[in-house]
Amino acid sequence: MKKLSARQQLHLEKSVLLLVLMLPLARIIFDYFQDSLGANPVEAMTHRTGDAALQILLLSLAVSPIQRYFRFRRAILFRRLLGLTAFFYGLLHFSIYLVFDQELSFGDTFADVAKRPYITMGFSSLVIMLPLAITSTDKMIKRLGGPKWRRLHKAVYAAAVLAVIHYWWLVKANITIPAIYGGCLALLFASRMIRQTRNLSRKNY
Numbered sequence: 001m002k003k004l005s006a007r008q009q010l011h012l013e014k015s016v017l018l019l020v021l022m023l024p025l026a027r028i029i030f031d032y033f034q035d036s037l038g039a040n041p042v043e044a045m046t047h048r049t050g051d052a053a054l055q056i057l058l059l060s061l062a063v064s065p066i067q068r069y070f071r072f073r074r075a076i077l078f079r080r081l082l083g084l085t086a087f088f089y090g091l092l093h094f095s096i097y098l099v100f101d102q103e104l105s106f107g108d109t110f111a112d113v114a115k116r117p118y119i120t121m122g123f124s125s126l127v128i129m130l131p132l133a134i135t136s137t138d139k140m141i142k143r144l145g146g147p148k149w150r151r152l153h154k155a156v157y158a159a160a161v162l163a164v165i166h167y168w169w170l171v172k173a174n175i176t177i178p179a180i181y182g183g184c185l186a187l188l189f190a191s192r193m194i195r196q197t198r199n200l201s202r203k204n205y
């Protein structure tokens, strides 16, 4: 068999990752047609897409620590795909809410965003993710320049914090799962701070 070039190999790996990342969507579509989304299909779709968005967003933040602690240098090559997929699920999550809960009324949607604090948090998270998704192309990185692009993309932590608060505020009784997400995010943030402090002290010596 012909050996793949490095570029083809990467393309293949990214395609496999994309397929894996699309599994939550495939399951939703499958369950929808099987009529097995439960008594409230809209709620089930909202929850599943919200979970996928948050989990993949956290995974995208875990890329740098994975790269460092597991010496998996190539992990960085998959970060953009993870970030864009998280945004895709966030958008899908919002679209389900807009179409089924708000019946495509932008007026009611904005009134709800203003009225219910947990919706405000989710909406703000998605709004922050939008410019990050738009500026994720090579062309935009070049146009903005590395330092400016990196500064802008630090906002992904704000998007993740707001998404965790969104989840935390919507649960009525058991906060275990949002607390686990919050704990993971705190660890990821701490890891980033440690690296930044180390880099800074290396520069000073």
Ligand code: HEM
Residues within 6 Å of the ligand: 043, 046, 047, 048, 049, 050, 051, 053, 054, 057, 090, 093, 094, 097, 119, 121, 122, 123, 124, 125, 126, 163, 166, 167, 170
């Ligand atoms: C764009 C604005 C958003 C709106 C209007 C929105 C709305 C909602 C609604 C209505 C629910 C279900 C609440 C319930 O059942 O009581 C929900 C759940 C959830 N949302 Fe959002 N959301 C938004 C953005 C986001 C974003 C950006 C993320 C993640 C990055 C996210 C993650 C979640 C999670 C994890 C859940 C809970 C899922 C579960 O219970 O398993 N949401 N959201």
